Amino acid sequence: MIIAIDGPAGSGKSTIAKLTAVRLGFAYLDTGAMYRAITIRALEDGLDPEDTQAAWAIVEIAQAALISFGYTEGEALPTQVFIDGRDVTFEIRTPLADRYVSAVSALPAVRAALSKQQRRLGAERDTVMEGRDIGTVVFPHAELKVFLTASPQERARRRAQQNVKRGVDQTDEAVILAEIMRRDAYDSSREVAPLAMASDAILLDTTELTIDEVVDRIAVLVNEKRT
Ligand code: DC
Numbered sequence: 001m002i003i004a005i006d007g008p009a010g011s012g013k014s015t016i017a018k019l020t021a022v023r024l025g026f027a028y029l030d031t032g033a034m035y036r037a038i039t040i041r042a043l044e045d046g047l048d049p050e051d052t053q054a055a056w057a058i059v060e061i062a063q064a065a066l067i068s069f070g071y072t073e074g075e076a077l078p079t080q081v082f083i084d085g086r087d088v089t090f091e092i093r094t095p096l097a098d099r100y101v102s103a104v105s106a107l108p109a110v111r112a113a114l115s116k117q118q119r120r121l122g123a124e125r126d127t128v129m130e131g132r133d134i135g136t137v138v139f140p141h142a143e144l145k146v147f148l149t150a151s152p153q154e155r156a157r158r159r160a161q162q163n164v165k166r167g168v169d170q171t172d173e174a175v176i177l178a179e180i181m182r183r184d185a186y187d188s189s190r191e192v193a194p195l196a197m198a199s200d201a202i203l204l205d206t207t208e209l210t211i212d213e214v215v216d217r218i219a220v221l222v223n224e225k226r227t
Helices: 013-024 030-045 051-066 097-104 109-126 134-138 150-165 173-188 212-226
Strands: 002-006 027-031 067-070 080-083 127-129 145-150 202-205
Touching: 002 013, 002 134, 002 212, 013 027, 013 127, 013 212, 027 030, 027 109, 030 051, 030 067, 030 080, 030 109, 030 127, 051 109, 080 150, 097 109, 097 173, 109 127, 109 134, 134 145, 145 212, 150 202, 150 212, 202 212
Parallel strands: 002 127, 002 145, 027 127, 145 202
Antiparallel strands: 067 080
16 A cells, blocks of 8 residues: 655655554655755766756766665664665755755656656555655555645744754754745746645645644544555
């Protein structure tokens, strides 16, 4: 069974997808981390993702690179992200990755390469998969599709808190809000697989809900699908 959880940055997707996976005993796949890992590799190779001339080299990275997830002993969910065996867990969450990941994820051939890997991983086990296009493109026949939203202000507040916890420098809510709005606009307007809700997805606005309330709702939806 595939549970597709899509939505914009800061909608609570990661936290909710992880807790849902733990509660149901499903695998968890963070597809945004895959786009971020390609972004880090591209930057390390000296490529500018916003330069159209760099597109082909970035596509080659996406087609050849092996992205994998690592587990810490005793943890149910993956805690590390590797690209070609190198740990990029911290790098993929930096403002630099935030800045360039939209340009990388707007490249159609990058999306095709990563979607292929995501379908393969999803076919192996019951999986909660989070991203932007899981219910629309990667798994259009997912048994359950949830689209999470929250107000931009609430999303900026959550991301600022997360950055404090992770030790990421950028913790100014106003700056984060501007970055979130920029990324929303970019992700929603790109030609290939824009951020959009599948017609058969269930919309959950998390602005006023606690994490547990959202996970409870998803668990109820899963039970309804199973019976
Ligand atoms: O969920 P996130 O913030 O880690 O995602 C990082 C970026 O990757 C985001 O700008 C949108 C893009 N992305 C995408 O285009 N498709 C996905 N399935 C997942 C993420």
